[in-house]
Amino acid sequence: MKKTVRHLLLASTALATITLAGCATKDHTLAVKDVGSFHVGGRAVTLSGLPTREIVFTPGAAPLKVDPNGDFEVEAMYARYTLLDNPKARYPLLMWHGGGLSGVSYETKPDGKPGWENYFLRTGHNVYVSDAMERGRASWARYPEIFKSEPFFRTKKEGWELFRIGPVGSYRSDPAQRQAMPGTQFPVEAFDQMAKQSIPRWATNDAATQAAYDAYVKKVCPCVILVHSQGGNFAFTAALQNPDLIKGIVAVEPSGSPDPATTDFSKIKGIPMLWVWGDYTEQMPFWQGIVKRQETFRQNLQAAGGKADVLFLPQANIHGNSHMMMMDKNSDQIAERIQVWMDSAGLMQ
Numbered sequence: 001m002k003k004t005v006r007h008l009l010l011a012s013t014a015l016a017t018i019t020l021a022g023c024a025t026k027d028h029t030l031a032v033k034d035v036g037s038f039h040v041g042g043r044a045v046t047l048s049g050l051p052t053r054e055i056v057f058t059p060g061a062a063p064l065k066v067d068p069n070g071d072f073e074v075e076a077m078y079a080r081y082t083l084l085d086n087p088k089a090r091y092p093l094l095m096w097h098g099g100g101l102s103g104v105s106y107e108t109k110p111d112g113k114p115g116w117e118n119y120f121l122r123t124g125h126n127v128y129v130s131d132a133m134e135r136g137r138a139s140w141a142r143y144p145e146i147f148k149s150e151p152f153f154r155t156k157k158e159g160w161e162l163f164r165i166g167p168v169g170s171y172r173s174d175p176a177q178r179q180a181m182p183g184t185q186f187p188v189e190a191f192d193q194m195a196k197q198s199i200p201r202w203a204t205n206d207a208a209t210q211a212a213y214d215a216y217v218k219k220v221c222p223c224v225i226l227v228h229s230q231g232g233n234f235a236f237t238a239a240l241q242n243p244d245l246i247k248g249i250v251a252v253e254p255s256g257s258p259d260p261a262t263t264d265f266s267k268i269k270g271i272p273m274l275w276v277w278g279d280y281t282e283q284m285p286f287w288q289g290i291v292k293r294q295e296t297f298r299q300n301l302q303a304a305g306g307k308a309d310v311l312f313l314p315q316a317n318i319h320g321n322s323h324m325m326m327m328d329k330n331s332d333q334i335a336e337r338i339q340v341w342m343d344s345a346g347l348m349q
Contacts, residue, residue: 041212042076088124098229102136103129110190151200185320185328221245265304272307272345278321
């Protein structure tokens, strides 16, 4: 583990001349070829036997009869892309978000500073930012006719403590009374702004979510995936199902992965992977368990002959990072380490 961190540190020094302005001009504008979006995946569904009702959609309007029966498109996901005039990366970079979140995780940070989408565009990547099935602009579907369980929602307390912004038991409704982790890099004054990004999630939609991600990979890739938290399992599974299309994975604190006991690691040993972990994980049993399980998966991949690196930020003398490290004050410093690793893995031109 320590050897891998030292290797990444040495690589960072050796490649310090990599430009962080990638495809940016001298006035810091980006040379962009195209910006667009699309929905992908999903299925057609026909509903029948549901009652109709009258709804007034806006004050002063006449009631409108609403009939919920008929044909629908459901379970698709959404993606938005920015393509550069002269990309420096060999493959597009797909950014996949975590649970109860959407692609906005990678856009402008809650404190108003540029996020990782901006950073990796400027280092020369074509970037795709997506909302998984059921999230954000991917839209919802009826419950219980299509989604089989009700949505659940993350409280601010859960976000504050689970994301390691503050210790367990430290959240208070009054921002002035909250206790943050010592030396935290998360901009605590922007926490309530970040909480506005939280969206509902469902516990019964993993199969449909995976199907949409697989359709996305087949449409866009070959590619590199940068994935966060709950999205990790979807990315690893997509790689097992499409090993020729996924050329690299950067897993930022992935919370799940396929069972190592039943995983055929020979299928993905040719895909370089990097795990990135922030600070304070050893202080929380929940995160201790997550890291331990991910290390088992990573070490099995390594034993199968794969390039399976790990970057524990505190061991690299980068301290104070939360689970939402792409929003932390030093997010560019972490992105630079990821960029260096992608170069060392042969993912740049």
